Amino acid sequence: MAYDEENILLMTPGPVSFHPRVYRAMSRVEYHHRTPEYRKTFAECISMMKEVMQTKNDVFIFAGSGTSAMEAAIANCVSNGDKVLNLINGKFSERWKEITETFGGKSIPLEVEWGKAIKPEMVGEALDRNPDVKFVTLCHNETSTAVLNPGQEIAKVVREHDKILIVDGITSVGGDYVYPDEWGFDILITGSQKCLGCPPGLGMIMVGPRAWDIIDKRERIPSYYLNIPSYKKEFEKGSDTPYTSSIPLVYGLHESLAMIIEEGYENRVKRHRRMAKAVREGTKALGFQLLAEKGHESNTLTAIKYPKEVEDGVFRKTMRGYGVLIAGGQAHLKGKIFRVAHMNLTAEREILLTLAITELSLRELGFKCGKGVGVSAAEEVFLR
Amino acid sequence: MAYDEENILLMTPGPVSFHPRVYRAMSRVEYHHRTPEYRKTFAECISMMKEVMQTKNDVFIFAGSGTSAMEAAIANCVSNGDKVLNLINGKFSERWKEITETFGGKSIPLEVEWGKAIKPEMVGEALDRNPDVKFVTLCHNETSTAVLNPGQEIAKVVREHDKILIVDGITSVGGDYVYPDEWGFDILITGSQKCLGCPPGLGMIMVGPRAWDIIDKRERIPSYYLNIPSYKKEFEKGSDTPYTSSIPLVYGLHESLAMIIEEGYENRVKRHRRMAKAVREGTKALGFQLLAEKGHESNTLTAIKYPKEVEDGVFRKTMRGYGVLIAGGQAHLKGKIFRVAHMNLTAEREILLTLAITELSLRELGFKCGKGVGVSAAEEVFLR
Numbered sequence: 001m002a003y004d005e006e007n008i009l010l011m012t013p014g015p016v017s018f019h020p021r022v023y024r025a026m027s028r029v030e031y032h033h034r035t036p037e038y039r040k041t042f043a044e045c046i047s048m049m050k051e052v053m054q055t056k057n058d059v060f061i062f063a064g065s066g067t068s069a070m071e072a073a074i075a076n077c078v079s080n081g082d083k084v085l086n087l088i089n090g091k092f093s094e095r096w097k098e099i100t101e102t103f104g105g106k107s108i109p110l111e112v113e114w115g116k117a118i119k120p121e122m123v124g125e126a127l128d129r130n131p132d133v134k135f136v137t138l139c140h141n142e143t144s145t146a147v148l149n150p151g152q153e154i155a156k157v158v159r160e161h162d163k164i165l166i167v168d169g170i171t172s173v174g175g176d177y178v179y180p181d182e183w184g185f186d187i188l189i190t191g192s193q194k195c196l197g198c199p200p201g202l203g204m205i206m207v208g209p210r211a212w213d214i215i216d217k218r219e220r221i222p223s224y225y226l227n228i229p230s231y232k233k234e235f236e237k238g239s240d241t242p243y244t245s246s247i248p249l250v251y252g253l254h255e256s257l258a259m260i261i262e263e264g265y266e267n268r269v270k271r272h273r274r275m276a277k278a279v280r281e282g283t284k285a286l287g288f289q290l291l292a293e294k295g296h297e298s299n300t301l302t303a304i305k306y307p308k309e310v311e312d313g314v315f316r317k318t319m320r321g322y323g324v325l326i327a328g329g330q331a332h333l334k335g336k337i338f339r340v341a342h343m344n345l346t347a348e349r350e351i352l353l354t355l356a357i358t359e360l361s362l363r364e365l366g367f368k369c370g371k372g373v374g375v376s377a378a379e380e381v382f383l384r
Numbered sequence: 385m386a387y388d389e390e391n392i393l394l395m396t397p398g399p400v401s402f403h404p405r406v407y408r409a410m411s412r413v414e415y416h417h418r419t420p421e422y423r424k425t426f427a428e429c430i431s432m433m434k435e436v437m438q439t440k441n442d443v444f445i446f447a448g449s450g451t452s453a454m455e456a457a458i459a460n461c462v463s464n465g466d467k468v469l470n471l472i473n474g475k476f477s478e479r480w481k482e483i484t485e486t487f488g489g490k491s492i493p494l495e496v497e498w499g500k501a502i503k504p505e506m507v508g509e510a511l512d513r514n515p516d517v518k519f520v521t522l523c524h525n526e527t528s529t530a531v532l533n534p535g536q537e538i539a540k541v542v543r544e545h546d547k548i549l550i551v552d553g554i555t556s557v558g559g560d561y562v563y564p565d566e567w568g569f570d571i572l573i574t575g576s577q578k579c580l581g582c583p584p585g586l587g588m589i590m591v592g593p594r595a596w597d598i599i600d601k602r603e604r605i606p607s608y609y610l611n612i613p614s615y616k617k618e619f620e621k622g623s624d625t626p627y628t629s630s631i632p633l634v635y636g637l638h639e640s641l642a643m644i645i646e647e648g649y650e651n652r653v654k655r656h657r658r659m660a661k662a663v664r665e666g667t668k669a670l671g672f673q674l675l676a677e678k679g680h681e682s683n684t685l686t687a688i689k690y691p692k693e694v695e696d697g698v699f700r701k702t703m704r705g706y707g708v709l710i711a712g713g714q715a716h717l718k719g720k721i722f723r724v725a726h727m728n729l730t731a732e733r734e735i736l737l738t739l740a741i742t743e744l745s746l747r748e749l750g751f752k753c754g755k756g757v758g759v760s761a762a763e764e765v766f767l768r
Contacts, residue, residue: 015417029391029392031392033399033584064447102604103606199414199632201631224483244584247583247585249632
């Protein structure tokens with residue numbers, strides 16, 4: 001029952017367990033990044049990243065976490081005093097506000113209760129009330145609450161108001177439908193360690209033409225390390241990066257993106273959606289309630305409310321002891337929810353295993369739940 | 385003779401070839417970073433990093449390249465309008481100026497010819513002429529020219545003038561003597577892929593008490609991703625980082641730092657210095673001249689001037705074909721010099737091999753040089 005760091009199933013919303021092919025790619029002998037061979041690999045990565053992101057816009061990869069890509073978005077676009085409508089319904093959407101303020105933007109927060117979705121009409125009203133807003137930030141899939149915000153519908157309203165939309169797709173890109181070009185996302189950022197199935201350490205950013213219009217006109221971009229025009233220049237010059245690439249992570253990403261493309265976009269999204277449904281049905285059958293507003297549940301992770309009899313720390317430790325790592329709540333949701341991710345490779349066996357271990361742990365802790373009901377509810381989904 | 389990406393000796397000034405133990409550490413099954421086990425590993429990393437950096441000050445690790453740590457130094461310390469004396473004798477010391485200006489600092493450049501060292505008396509004079517300077521930036525070991533600037537002596541002058549000294553130790557820390565506490569460096573940054581023997585993707589920063597005095601008094605730090613007080617807070621709270629750690633790279637660093645400590649500081653520095661001497665003697669015996677000013681040659685890499693008969697691209701391609709990768713010059717030194725690094729694991733066999741392949745390549749290209757003279761000159765150094 002002791003926690004075995006090397007034999008654990010990561011059902012956490014990043015980092016996720018990933019494929020041996022990715023390990024093998026990463027453990028290739030160290031290369032130098034200023035060689036034609038590495039540049040070719042890097043260029044392929046960018047091109048596969050565009051395919052997975054469903055975009056024809058520019059995409060850049062930073063040596064940094066997903067937050068580095070968020071910082072790049074704001075630092076390159078938002079000038080001192082620019083008004084930014086920050087759509088907030090959780091910890092990660094709140095981060096956009098913090099970064100906006102760090103770079104001197106004037107944040108107009110539109111906050112809804114954590115667990116609820118942002119609705120397009122709220123965004124429309126806020127933009128009507130604040131016609132001088134220049135940017136809107138959205139967290140497409142709020143990882144802290146497992147709420148999928150209606151990205152397409154929100155983008156439509158933002159475009160109608162002629163604002164620039166900056167989207168965090170850290171836990172949607174590669175797992176759920178995201179069509180930035182079709183929907184009208186101007187900036188879309190993501191990270192390597194979620195649905196893209198890699199270790200953490202790479203941040204990606206897509207920059208569309210309307211965002212370029214803003215960036216190109218700036219006199220001074222207040223970041224050197226994350227200066228997007230530098231990345232563009234070096235990539236165009238020779239598939240290069242201005243600063244040293246995280247070489248092994250780029251090799252891992254290259255392999256993981258190839259696997260994502262092998263699976264196929266539709267297949268991958270449908271698998272994620274089927275797994276999500278099974279987790280929702282399974283946990284509800286065990287007697288739990290979901291945090292996310294009905295109709296807005298995330299397809300890459302699920303947030304589940306604790307009944308008052310179950311104590312967060314003890315429960316997750318019990319799960320861990322059985323070799324399954326899940327996540328707790330964040331900020332004021334700490335102790336109130338747990339989160340199960342179903343990203344990247346997660347398939348029927350991981351879902352059934354997780355539900356079975358959940359049931360075992362609950363029963364061990366004296367919680368009354370129907371026997372085998374979680375697993376069988378999930379099976380129903382799979383057999384449908 | 386074709387370049388084999390996986391069977392190449394990296395004699396480049398980062399990334400460097402590294403030990404199989406580092407690969408093995410990196411390829412451990414993916415962990416979650418918010419677990420007690422990971423926090424313990426991360427805390428050990430910080431503590432070993434302090435030992436290798438010879439400091440009792442705070443040290444933080446970023447998911448980012450060495451340049452991210454440079455950006456962190458300036459963004460956290462330099463306020464709009466602050467005067468910064470940028471000591472410049474190469475491409476990387478010039479980067480401090482660029483970052484200073486990105487963050488609104490007023491750069492006072494003190495430039496000397498690339499290949500020459502910055503002398504403490506020049507710094508003293510510049511500070512006398514500019515009493516309102518607040519910060520001084522120094523690149524301890526200039527990787528673009530293979531010049532080791534006299535860090536200790538410069539620090540003494542800077543401290544006498546009561547300025548804050550920010551030092552880039554990217555190619556000195558872990559390979560040559562660097563005593564930031566004793567010498568009086570206020571900030572010291574480095575990166576994972578040079579003398580520390582890891583892949584690229586981690587930047588480190590040491591923050592001393594005089595730098596903290598500045599940082600603690602700032603009203604707004606214009607970076608979110610690289611906000612040092614956030615890193616301090618999370619580390620003190622639970623050996624944690626504010627944003628997701630580059631997990632496999634941290635495991636690699638942990639192993640590499642352990643190996644550095646096993647070798648011993650003095651042994652390691654002396655080995656680097658002996659290898660450097662052998663490269664210098666060997667290349668001079670082959671008829672080359674060094675770029676670095678006499679008495680200021682770097683001990684972790686050597687920059688060698690091309691005689692007019694040898695063409696950079698052809699020469700390096702020939703070396704590559706024999707499985708040895710070396711670096712060319714940068715900026716206006718492109719085509720005029722080549723650079724051979726002797727970092728991390730480099731020992732007698734790599735030095736002799738590199739000199740022998742250099743001789744073979746030169747002779748193949750029709751350059752007249754004494755037979756076996758490079759290797760034998762290096763052997764003399766080793767046998768002394």
